[in-house]
Amino acid sequence: MMRPMSGAGTSAGQRLAGARGRIDKRRAILDAAFTVFAREGYAQAGVDVIAAEAGVAKATVYNHFGDKETLLRQTFAALADSALTQNLAAVERLADHGGELRAMLEDVGFHLLQCYCDDRSWAMRRLLSAEINQFPDLLDIVQGQVADRVTEALADRLARLALAGRLRTTDPLLAAEQFSALLSGPVDKRSRLGTRHVPDTELRTVASAAVHTFLKAFAAEPAEAT
Amino acid sequence: MMRPMSGAGTSAGQRLAGARGRIDKRRAILDAAFTVFAREGYAQAGVDVIAAEAGVAKATVYNHFGDKETLLRQTFAALADSALTQNLAAVERLADHGGELRAMLEDVGFHLLQCYCDDRSWAMRRLLSAEINQFPDLLDIVQGQVADRVTEALADRLARLALAGRLRTTDPLLAAEQFSALLSGPVDKRSRLGTRHVPDTELRTVASAAVHTFLKAFAAEPAEAT
DNA sequence: ATTATGTTGGACTGGCCAGTTCAGTTGTGC
DNA sequence: GCACAACTGAACTGGCCAGTCCAACATAAT
Numbered sequence: 001m002m003r004p005m006s007g008a009g010t011s012a013g014q015r016l017a018g019a020r021g022r023i024d025k026r027r028a029i030l031d032a033a034f035t036v037f038a039r040e041g042y043a044q045a046g047v048d049v050i051a052a053e054a055g056v057a058k059a060t061v062y063n064h065f066g067d068k069e070t071l072l073r074q075t076f077a078a079l080a081d082s083a084l085t086q087n088l089a090a091v092e093r094l095a096d097h098g099g100e101l102r103a104m105l106e107d108v109g110f111h112l113l114q115c116y117c118d119d120r121s122w123a124m125r126r127l128l129s130a131e132i133n134q135f136p137d138l139l140d141i142v143q144g145q146v147a148d149r150v151t152e153a154l155a156d157r158l159a160r161l162a163l164a165g166r167l168r169t170t171d172p173l174l175a176a177e178q179f180s181a182l183l184s185g186p187v188d189k190r191s192r193l194g195t196r197h198v199p200d201t202e203l204r205t206v207a208s209a210a211v212h213t214f215l216k217a218f219a220a221e222p223a224e225a226t
Numbered sequence: 227m228m229r230p231m232s233g234a235g236t237s238a239g240q241r242l243a244g245a246r247g248r249i250d251k252r253r254a255i256l257d258a259a260f261t262v263f264a265r266e267g268y269a270q271a272g273v274d275v276i277a278a279e280a281g282v283a284k285a286t287v288y289n290h291f292g293d294k295e296t297l298l299r300q301t302f303a304a305l306a307d308s309a310l311t312q313n314l315a316a317v318e319r320l321a322d323h324g325g326e327l328r329a330m331l332e333d334v335g336f337h338l339l340q341c342y343c344d345d346r347s348w349a350m351r352r353l354l355s356a357e358i359n360q361f362p363d364l365l366d367i368v369q370g371q372v373a374d375r376v377t378e379a380l381a382d383r384l385a386r387l388a389l390a391g392r393l394r395t396t397d398p399l400l401a402a403e404q405f406s407a408l409l410s411g412p413v414d415k416r417s418r419l420g421t422r423h424v425p426d427t428e429l430r431t432v433a434s435a436a437v438h439t440f441l442k443a444f445a446a447e448p449a450e451a452t
Numbered sequence: 453a454t455t456a457t458g459t460t461g462g463a464c465t466g467g468c469c470a471g472t473t474c475a476g477t478t479g480t481g482c
Numbered sequence: 483g484c485a486c487a488a489c490t491g492a493a494c495t496g497g498c499c500a501g502t503c504c505a506a507c508a509t510a511a512t
Contacts, residue, residue, distance in 0.1 A: 130356030185407020216443035
């Protein structure tokens, strides 16, 4: 029938065409797998359906991943990887370049919330919840490789702000945890487990409220009026 | 074989024995269903297995609930009902009887965390996450009937404290949301999606930290040193 | 006793799906 | 040109399970 991949591959670069085609298919399968897993659940998801979604034969899926279980793990690994990058980028906005502290915190909070509310992000958490009993090791991939590192990175930044005298805290890790909690907690209810899309303006409102409370607790100055 | 239910039923009250036996079986099935759903997931859970766990024939399950889907819904309804009762009981500990505010908040926080960390509570949330795509209405049962009401009740209590001049806030609902967030957020990471049991001492620590931050933001007095 | 209702175990149907196999195709490196 | 590796489509096996049906049994009310 149609064989778009190989055709497209050769048009781009002949020497890499074979490998490129293979790699592209791998990515296509991982993407399709996540889409279908997220939509139907791991057990419900048929490998045939994933293959169709990826535009690939079922045998090719088994060729790349061996069985459904490792396909799930690889899917999570790929996902966690991209989530980590995005979250760290958000945290890195928190630097001590003399700007106004409140605005900076709100900015970081907003971008963290955007990561948190991303469709794929919600789908991943739901899938993890669903399969945690059958595959406890998935939790290590997600929490150990992503959530913990992000919190740690955030704690680092807060510690430097405390050292610079702009925040007051003896436990930056606790501050980071509570900052995250103030962000994600209120948004949890509003997004109905990721079912409802939360618009950016609402995210900014939540971020602003979170920072307001956070600064009352941790600001170096006695906290100005609101 | 064995027929323990009817025997136990008649020993209690002859007239109700039939009905009682039936009701007991209904409860047994609901309990078993939740156990198995939680352990294996909705799709994976065999109705035969649930029946066996309940000590009942498979046909009896269909007799009571018609099909697997309504069994799931009834299971959630029963669960949400009991969760609501427990949570409201925890919130009601927050009354304005002149006691020390901080201690009272820590007490409420601790008991809310106990509800939140209960095994069945975690299992319910995981199951909900897993099946939200196929059964979006389950969310209304859980969030609409439980979470929202609890937050509302908490907001009521906080409003009365504010009115009595013991807290300072113009938005008790926001305060309630942030209080909940400061409690559940830090515990989320520690409990590994309910996989790990969090000991009471740790819950007290988290509650104490949450109240500490909360009071810095919302206490009527400028906040004493810690 | 009889009737009605609920329960039981077991057998049975129809459908779904992971994973395999295979014969045939395509593009690449040499 | 040839050999090689990946890919394809399709058929096939074996296992699992929701939901139904049935003949026999228990219990309560009349």
